[in-house]
Each structure stands twice: as C-alpha cells, then as structure tokens.
Amino acid sequence: MPELPEVETVRAGLELLLGQGVVIRELVLQRGDLRAPIPRELPQTLRGATITGIRRRAKYLLFDTTQGILLSHLGMTGTWRLAPPGDERSHDHCYLHLADGRRLAFRDPRRFGLLDLVQPGSEASHPRLKDLGPEPLDETGFTVDHLLASCRGRRQALKPVIMDQQVVVGVGNIYAQEALFRAGIRPTRAAGRMKRAEAIVLVGHIRTVLAEAIAAGGSTISDFRQAGGDGGYFQHHFQVYDRAGQPCAVCGTCLTGAVVGGRGTTWCRRCQR
Template identity: 45%
Template sequence: MPELPEVEVTRRSFAEQISGAQISSVFLGKPLRWPLGVAPESLVGRTVLQVRRRGKYLLVDLDRGLLMLHLGMSGSLRFASELPPLGSHDHFQLTTTHGLLRLHDPRRFGAVMAFGGEDDSFAIKLLSKLGPEPLEDDFDFDAFKKGLKASRLPVKQLLLSGKIVVGVGNIYASEVLFLSGIRPTTSANKIGPARALKLHTAIREVLARAVATGGSTLRDFSAADGNAGHFQLEANVYGREGQPCKVCGAAIKMLRQGQRSTFFCAHCQKP
C-alpha cells in the first residue's frame, strides 16, 4: 500500500507540471472505493490551481471545488504529455492542457472524489480525524507524548491508527520503532519521556528520508513521472526476517499484529 512518503513523492512528481492546466475531458472507468460524486463532464473547463496532501489524500484544488484522490492498496498515478492506450486497470483520467493524469488501480480500493470544497460533509468525515502531519511544525512533541500516555494499545498499532500522527504506515512503523529501540508490542502508555522523544525524532527522520529517496517500491509503486522508490534498500528491519540486524547481528524477527507483518530486532528493541 502506498504510504505517506509515496503519496508525497507522487504529489511532488506532478504538482508543478499540472498547475494552471485546464481540464478538457474526464474518463471514468470501473467503480472505485467511493464514487466521483458528480457527472464527469461537469469537471470540463475547470482549472487546476495546486495539488496538496493531507495524510494519504491528494487534494487537487480547482478554480471551482476540488478533487480528492486516494491510492488505496495498489493505486498509482501517472502524469505525462502522452500515455499508452487506457488499460483494464486504468479507472480515471483527466485530460488537461498540460498533459494526462491517470489513476492505475488493479484492486480498485482507491478513489477519486469531487467536492465543492473541504467543508463538504464527506470531506470533513475523511479528513477531520487525521492526526498531525509528521513533517510539519504542528507535530508537537508534548501532544505526541500525551497521546502515547493516553493509550494502552501496542505502540505500533497506535502509530498505524493515525490518531497521534498521520501517515506512519506499516513499513515505516517498523523502521521508526527500530531506530527508537522500542519493541512493537510495547503498550504505548509504558513509553517514558526519553523514549517518546526518540520515537518522535525517528518518525520525522525516517519519513523525511523516505521522501528524499522516492519512497518504497516493494511491488510496482512508481511516482507520477514513472520513477521507482529506493528506501526499501535502506530498511533496517522491514522485510528482513531471518537476516542479521545491521547493528547487533541478531536475526530479525517477524510477528503479526492486526493482520499486518511487523519486523523487529529482539536484542536492540526493548519492551
């Protein structure tokens, strides 16, 4: 699943190029997770102002309203002046005066939704409960520490919930907990101030590094310009079950938490 770094990399790879473009046609294929919400032809003639991100949602501001995109489990965007003919897994395309923006989504868990603005009731429902952005100034340590203390969930499950920080998905949760020296099964409220600060710092560092390296390409992720990510080549624990820890040499272990794979070093990460 594309996580926050992959979504941010995607945004950066086409936001500048599409800015100022006018929509000339809209293709809508098989149904996605949520409906578009308007007739596709009603978007024709609108102008793209900018592309923002909130959590894993891309917000395409138009001169009238906005489009909200989510890549789901397997979605990816491409933006180019020309693209191959539409395939069976291409379910949405904007043709604009600056190029084509296409959503490719084999599993169809992604979505493209049109709203009059962020004050739309469904947009509010999707965005209002998201935690602070980890790469922004509002990711306050004191609030983060209080959020940990208020929860008895295993810390990795709390990170994945998006309640105290948004966008720390499965890959990066394993990585930040390794850098923090915290066992993924540790109850969040058992984490003291010193380790909480390490975790807060690691979240910033890991996600910033992931964005800088183009995200993680584990299967077929690529940015809107077609470039793959390389963060997976630097992973300390994720996907390395049975391999030696890069710090202590102990074998990396894997366990299941909430039907997701968690990777950790039992020697370096303490309960």
Template identity: 55%
Template structure:
C-alpha cells in the same frame, strides 16, 4: 500499500506536471467506481477550472481548483501518469483531460483506490478528512503531543502510531523502521512510553519519512512515481521484511509478529 512518503513523491510529481495551471476539460471514467462509487456529477462541476495546486493530507492527494478539488487515494496499487494518445493500458480507470493536450491516467489493478470530490470549504468536515490526526512532518506533531495522546492507550505502541487519529501516514514500513531507529520495542504498551522516548521516536519518524521521500519512496509491490520510476528506500530497510535475517547492528535474528493485522519486524536485543 503506498504510505506517506510514496504519496508525497506522487504529489510532487503531479505538482510538476500541473505547474502551468492547465484547465480541466473533461473527466472520463472507464468504470463508475473504485473502492467506492465515484461522484461524477459533483466532479464535473470542476470542468472549466484551472488547477491551482496539488496538496497531500495523510495518504490523500488533493488536486485543487478555485471551485473545489479532486481527492485521490492510491489504495494498494494505484498510480498516476501522463498518458499521451495511444497510451491506454489495462486497468486504467480514470482519464483527466486538460488544456494543452495533457491527459492524466489513473491505473489501479486491484481497485482499492478512491476518487472523490471535496468542496473548497469542506476540508475540515469532509468525512474522509475530518478524523485525521496531525501530519508527522508538521510542527503540530511533537514528542509532547504524541506522549499526551498515548497516556491512556493500552494497545501496543506500534499499533498506536499507525492509528490515523494519533498521527497520519506512519504506515507499517515506517513504524517498524522508526521504532528500530529509536530502539523501542513495538510491543511496548503505548501508555508506558516516556516523554523522553516520545521525543526520540518523533525525531526518528520525521527523519525516516524525510529520507524516504528524498529516495523516491519504497517500491516493494506496485508503487511507481508519476514518471514510472521506482523508489529505492527499500534498499535501506533495517528491519522491515527481514525476519530471520541478522540485525544490522547486533547480528541477532530479526523477529516478526502480526500486530494489529500487520506484520511487524524488530530486533529483540536492540529494541527495549
């Protein structure tokens, strides 16, 4: 599933494509739903409006006009691309038609994505957005704030930092990589994380997410940028998906375990 860096890379791609603020002319659905029904009637109220900006909140993309926005979640296999006439593909589910002959296509073979409407003044109370915690690259996310949010958490630290109410966008890949970089074992009870180690973990989360964004994200399944290119941060993985392989630091075998329903990877020697 695309995580925060991958979604941010797509946001930047859409921002570049839509930088001339084209007018939305039509929303064409090839099916009425993805993971959930698509509220076409509400979305159609945006027709005739210019695109003003493209934002990201957690793993959601927000394409804004003056009257509201289109919310997109890529799910497991969703991608956006410029689709010129004749470039229709299997599993294309949404076409956005803009002035100047621009057409954006949303393709999603597994259909776990989301396409929704957000009113201009509805971000704070929208059902999909109101429960979200701080952005990990924002000033709001600090070692102190993380430490405070974990003080009564019995669950494993790795599971806790993947909780979108605590901090958004730290998915499975980046949780494993950040914990390795901070030398903290993923099984540590969250409430036992010290303030000192929380500061270090936040620093590493920020660094690794920023590095992945710079490298175009991680392409380990179907993820592609709006240009169709793959990211290459996966070439720098230290622990993720490396079970049984030697640690890049101490050469001991990388361990793996399912935690919170997700495979977790760590070095039992380097991480304490």
C-alpha cells in the same frame, strides 16, 4: 499500501509534470468500481476548472481547482501518469483531458483507491478528512506532548498506536517499524509505558525516516510507481521491515517476526527494549 513518502513523491512529481495553471478540458470516467462510488457530478463540476495546486493530506492527494477539490487516494495499487494517445491500459479508471492536449490517467488494478469531490469550503468537514491527526513533519502539530497524550493509559502495543491516522497521519507499517528500530523501542511495548525521553527520540526518528524516504522517492515493494513511472529506492535502506530471520544490521542478532496489531512486524530483541 503507499504511505506518506510515496504519496508525497507522487504529489511532487505531478506538480512538476503539470506545471502551473493547467485547465481541465474534460474529465472522463472509464469505470466506477473503486472502493467507494465516484460522484456522478465529478466530470461536470471540474469541466473547465483550473488546477491551482496539488497538496497532500495524510495519504490523500488533493487537486485544488477553481471549482472544487479532486480528492484521490492511491489505495494499494493506484497510480497517476501522463497517458498520451495510445497509452490506454486495463484498469484505467479516469482520464483528465487537459486544455494543452495532455492527458492524465488514474489507474488502480486492485480498486482500493478513491476519487471524490470536495466542494469549496467543505474540506474541514469532509468525512474522509475531518478526523485526521497531525502531519508527522509538522513540528507544531505532531509534538512529544501530543504523542504522550495519545499514548497515556493505553495498553495497546505502540506500533499500531503510531499507525493510527487519528494520532498521526501517514505512518504506515513500513515506516513505523523502521522508526521504532532506530528509536530502540519494541513495537510490542504497551503505548502507555513509553517515557518522555523515549517519546522525544521516537518523534525525531519518525520525522527522520519519513524525510529520508521522501528524498529516496519512497519505497517500491511491488506496485508503487512515481508519477513519471520510476520506482522508489528507500527499500534498499530497510533495517527491519520484511527482514524477519535475518541478522540485525547493528548487532547481528536474528530478527524476530510476529503479527502486531494485525500487521506483520519485525524487530530486534537486543536493540529494541
């Protein structure tokens, strides 16, 4: 599933492709079989709306318009692309016909994605947004004190805690493993046992790993594509993710793999304590 760097890469790409002040001439729903029903009023509400900006919140894309917000989640295989006439593909769920003649398409073969409408003024109370934690790159929201408070007294393994979207958003399986490796902390460590000095290091590495992944255009494991169609490149810098049984890039120890919090996880028994 695309994580924060992949979604941020798509957001930036769409912003660059669309430019400023683009008007939605018509929104056409091709099929409605995503994980949640697409609101029936979406085409009518956004007809004639001007896109004033594209934001990211957690793993969601928010198309700000003069008539409401188009909320999108990429799920496992969702993509947005410019689709000129003749570029119709199976599993295209939605077409945004723009007033300048271009067409934007949302495609999701595995159908875990989402298209929803957020009415003006209701973003803070929207059920998919209201319980989200702080952004990891926000130094005033995601702090060492916040992380320690979220971990205090918890026997749960640390890795699923930092993947909890109510604790901090956007840190998925890939980047949780990479940040924990750099911080020298085992993903199986009980969250409540983390010391302040370790939390300081971990918060810093979460930010660094995410920033490096954004700069590399995200990670393409199988399906992820940027808005322009290119893949990401951060997968070439993985130190532990999906490398169980291979030597540690730092010490040469055979990396350990196990399921932690329901997700495949890799770590180094020597480098991570």
